[in-house]
Amino acid sequence: MFTFNDTARLQESELIAALKAGRESAFRMLVEMHQGKVYNTALAIVQQSEEAEDIAQEVFVEVYQTIGQFREEARLTTWLYRITTTKALAHLRKRKAQKRFSLLTSLFGVNNEVLHDPPDFQHPGVSLEQQEEMGTLFKAINRLADSQKVAFVLHYVEEQSHREIAEVMQVTVSAVESLLHRAKQNLRKQLTPFYQERKTP
Known part of the structure; x- marks a missing residue:
């Protein structure tokens, strides 16, 4: 049984x-x-x-x-x-x-709350000290193209290998590597001003 x-x-x-x-x-x-x-x-x-x-x-x-x-x-x-x-x-x-x-x-109304991003995104495992930084990161991730977003999340959040991601997305390993490279480039462009601002006394 x-x-x-x-x-x-x-x-x-x-x-x-x-x-x-x-x-x-x-x-x-x-x-x-x-x-x-x-x-x-x-x-x-x-x-x-x-x-x-x-x-x-x-x-x-x-x-x-x-x-x-x-x-x-x-x-x-x-x-x-x-x-x-x-x-x-x-x-x-x-x-x-x-x-x-x-x-x-x-267009002619006064309540446009639905148009705003959620103010309080929190992901499991993120400490209180990291919430501002991680909130900014995840907002940047949200602006990535869908394929870049999936590859980035699976690799850096779920810790999947390039080969495992390729199987999930049904693409080649080299395509995954390219997606991750472009995702990191796009995130760097978005996040550089944030980190520069934090370093400014």
Whole structure:
């Protein structure tokens, strides 16, 4: 009999087989193992905690519904990152579309709060002393092109290797290296004034 406690010793292939068999204990284990990574990845991209929670829930619902279609050509974690980044970027595009619509419909209004960036983005693991610096960094990350943003978040936030990122994004390793290089260049341009200002007495 397959139980939740037994799953702790399962290899990935066994876990996938159990998921495809529809065993709820396997699904509970999958969520417990990966919910932190999924949430943190989504949060680093959308930068709103409630939205990241929604995305994480959507990711696991999709996994539950489509696990039968998973062909195991990539690792399970790679598949999860791919779904997470795709959904996070879709949420960003939807939010931007809503902002444009709000701008058009509120040109003559007085309340434009929806047009402003969230004032208080915080990511897990960031100390109080680092919040101003990290808030500025994540605002800069938010301005990157989508592909640069995904590569940067996966490498520097989730500590994925270039090869792992290439699998998630379905591009070559050299393409990932190029994306990271351009992301760092763009971030340097954006952040240089901030750090110069902090150094000024």
